[in-house]
Amino acid sequence: MKHDNEGQKNFFSEISEHQISAKEFFCTVLLDSLNKNFGWRKAVISYFDTHGKFLSWTSWKGIMIDCKEHPYRHFAPKDIIRYQIYEDAVRDHLTYFNVTPRLYKATDIIEPYAYEHSEMVHFLEENFECHYSMTLAFGINAYIQLSFLKSEEEGDFTEEETKQLEEIYVYVANAYKNFKKYEQAKIVADIQEEIIASGERAYLVTDDFMHIMSHNQQAQEYIADILGNEVVNQMSSSVPCSWLPFLLGTSGEGMPVDRVETRVIKDYIFKIYTYKQSYSNGIIDCYHWITISKKEEKKSLEFKSQDVTLTPMEQKVANLMYQGLTYRAIADKLVISYHTVKKHVQNIYTKCDVNSRYELYKWIESTNDL
Structure with a gap:
């Protein structure tokens, strides 16, 4: 595998740019950069929910969402590597902000005498034409795994390769931490805007x-x-x-x-x-x-006793607000703009003589209008 200063600089630069513009951080862009700058062509990103349930994977072969035919479904109960990763992450309260390398070499977890005939080897050979794996764990309860794979001919991961992957972990983890901070800041700003608007x-x-x-x-x-x-x-x-x-x-x-x-x-x-x-x-x-x-x-609180007539769209918006959806979620669901939702909410508040979501809920409950 390539291991030169130029590759490191290019990778760091590309990932730094990626963390700013990306909608999703762990994706094919990351895999392409790893291949181009370090020669790690065979890598797989596996995604889980925070309780350990498998969701999908992305590899050099493409993206595959979980389904009945997904090859990981049969292997999942036998994946002792994943079990170890998840158990460690829960114990250590792993979050987005961890930057300390967490590497799992398959031959360190499965005893050498058992490895060659293990379910892990059979799974890797059948699905990726590979024999050895090194997995990096990221995110809350390690719900994202980045696995590097090697063929039997290439041999197991060397000390030099392990050291390189530790450096890669630090690059990726820091970039991911910054990505999540930026993403969460935008989400919090959106929510704060809605709270202010709600009164x-x-x-x-x-x-x-x-x-x-x-x-x-x-x-x-x-x-x-x-x-x-x-x-x-x-x-x-x-x-x-x-x-x-x-x-x-x-x-x-x-x-x-x-x-x-x-x-x-x-x-x-x-x-x-x-x-x-x-x-x-x-x-x-x-x-x-x-x-x-x-x-x-x-x-x-006192509400108008006279009949209030909401337009069909205002009724839909009011109902979705009652369900707890944010303005942006309402806009997405009704396929209208965020500002159109705000205008409908202003009209609803005026017609119902209320000043906040809470008062709107009480009005809806008192009139049973929706």
Whole structure:
């Protein structure tokens, strides 16, 4: 395999540019760069959900989404390499931000005397005409694997190749970390824009793993009132928040996906919404925005008693808002622009004489209009 300074410089430059412009980081662009700059032609990116379920793979042969005929389906229960990777990642709380090399050499995990006749070798030979593998693990619970493959004739991975792949891991991991930070910043900005437009005054934005990506001062004061001032310092985007599951009444797995969820804790109303970021490889990253209000602030709500007539499109928008969809998700679902959705929402608020999503929910519930 090629290992020269020029290749390293080119790879670093290409990946740095890729992390800025890419919609998806782990894709054929990465594989092409690895081949061009280091000579690693045979590489496979495997994608899983955060609970370890296989979703798809991308290799030099192309992309293949999971299906009944997918060759990995039969092999998955026997893939002890993947099992080891996932177990280690869960134990170590692996996230997007890890940059310490995590390499798994197949012949280090499977005993040498058993390797030549193992299910792993049979799988590699049958599907990739290869005999040896070295897998790099990335992302939350190692839900992305980048595996480099070699034929029996080429031999197993040498110390020099392992060292090179450790360097590649650091390049890729740092670029991926920056990609996720940039992507998450855009997602949080979109959510904040919607929260502001909704009229809510206190909010938290979290991911599915109890990291608090953003919050405002009002939410901080409410949380302090519920749990005490000392918990405020635990609000972090890189460390899971230990008290967030208590507030939400869930460990994260049961959080709402398609509808808004309401919880009441110590005279505070929590409204939980979901923002889904979907990728072509089958991965879905979930973020949640949580608005907080005092119960007494909402007790005196009064709604118009006269009939309110919403247009068919306004009814659709109001219904989707009631389900907890963001403005951008509504725009995608109805195939209209984001600004058109905002205009419909303004009209709905005016006609219903409400000023926020919460008041719209109460209006819908009181009138049973949708």
